[in-house]
Amino acid sequence: MDINYYSEANASLKTLRDCLRFAISRFNEAELFFGHGTDDAFDEAAYLILHTLHLPLDRLDPFLDARLTQAEIYAVIDIIEKRVVQRIPAAYLTNQAWLGDLSFYVDERVIVPRSFIAELLRENLSPWIEDPESVGEVLDMCTGSGCLAILAAHSFPNAHIDGVDLSADALDVAQYNVTDYLLDDRISLIESNLFAGLTGKRYDVIISNPPYVNAPSVAALPQEYKHEPELALGSGEDGLDATRVILAKAAEHLNPNGILVVEIGHNHDAVEAAFPKLPFMWLEVSAGDQHVFMLRREDLL
Numbered sequence: 001m002d003i004n005y006y007s008e009a010n011a012s013l014k015t016l017r018d019c020l021r022f023a024i025s026r027f028n029e030a031e032l033f034f035g036h037g038t039d040d041a042f043d044e045a046a047y048l049i050l051h052t053l054h055l056p057l058d059r060l061d062p063f064l065d066a067r068l069t070q071a072e073i074y075a076v077i078d079i080i081e082k083r084v085v086q087r088i089p090a091a092y093l094t095n096q097a098w099l100g101d102l103s104f105y106v107d108e109r110v111i112v113p114r115s116f117i118a119e120l121l122r123e124n125l126s127p128w129i130e131d132p133e134s135v136g137e138v139l140d141m142c143t144g145s146g147c148l149a150i151l152a153a154h155s156f157p158n159a160h161i162d163g164v165d166l167s168a169d170a171l172d173v174a175q176y177n178v179t180d181y182l183l184d185d186r187i188s189l190i191e192s193n194l195f196a197g198l199t200g201k202r203y204d205v206i207i208s209n210p211p212y213v214n215a216p217s218v219a220a221l222p223q224e225y226k227h228e229p230e231l232a233l234g235s236g237e238d239g240l241d242a243t244r245v246i247l248a249k250a251a252e253h254l255n256p257n258g259i260l261v262v263e264i265g266h267n268h269d270a271v272e273a274a275f276p277k278l279p280f281m282w283l284e285v286s287a288g289d290q291h292v293f294m295l296r297r298e299d300l301l
Contacts, residue, residue, distance in 0.1 A: 052075050109167070144170050206259070
């Protein structure tokens with residue numbers, strides 16, 4: 001960035017409140033897309049500024065009128081401009097993403113975590129799982145950063161979890177998170193093209209947030225999504241390539257009465273049309289009841 005820009009900003013911006021106003025104006029002017037952890041310019045600006053200044057992320061008000069040092073002003077302006085000019089999602093700028101109360105390391109080797117399955121895991125998949133302590137084996141298919149595998153380990157305290165992904169780079173990130181949560185003894189990470197490397201393995205629960213964006217939608221995604229691995233977004237012309245394989249193979253890898261839980265984005269109608277004989281149960285999440293389905297092994301046979 002031009003040194004004159006920094007000089008002007010340093011002369012004009014003094015407090016955190018000043019920086020917050022400046023960031024919101026820049027974000028709105030640039031018409032940024034928000035969908036990687038925050039919903040609007042205010043929340044994203046507050047998050048990036050608090051993170052950059054090493055302040056508690058849930059306490060903005062006490063610091064609003066605090067004067068910042070020149071170095072702090074420069075750091076704040078730098079991250080604001082990276083967000084605006086390069087359209088980098090905030091999670092990649094901070095290397096941090098949240099699902100519920102848990103924080104995960106992320107970078108551009110993995111998709112930024114966002115899954116309605118996380119909401120269901122916080123409830124231990126109740127009422128479809130009557131006794132969470134009885135669950136012995138869980139598969140997180142397309143694990144990415146490992147976030148759902150880690151949430152599953154918390155939900156099912158006696159379970160061993162396999163986290164599977166086609167991307168070795170993604171599994172490196174997942175390994176960092178698994179180790180960070182001290183779960184190396186309970187979570188195994190496996191490089192595999194869906195079920196190809198899981199011969200003979202069976203599970204009580206399979207969860208999956210696979211790629212599901214159709215080709216036209218991938219082409220129309222905002223610039224922010226271009227920083228994410230395309231492998232983790234698109235899944236063929238209609239977005240169902242991965243889901244088809246999961247539905248075809250899951251029964252072979254489920255124990256009797258085992259369940260399959262899959263997130264499919266906005267593909268509810270396409271899934272119902274493609275598999276008219278399957279008795280999908282659509283689970284209620286914060287966005288409604290058309291984004292995550294559940295099937296039992298017996299439904300898939």
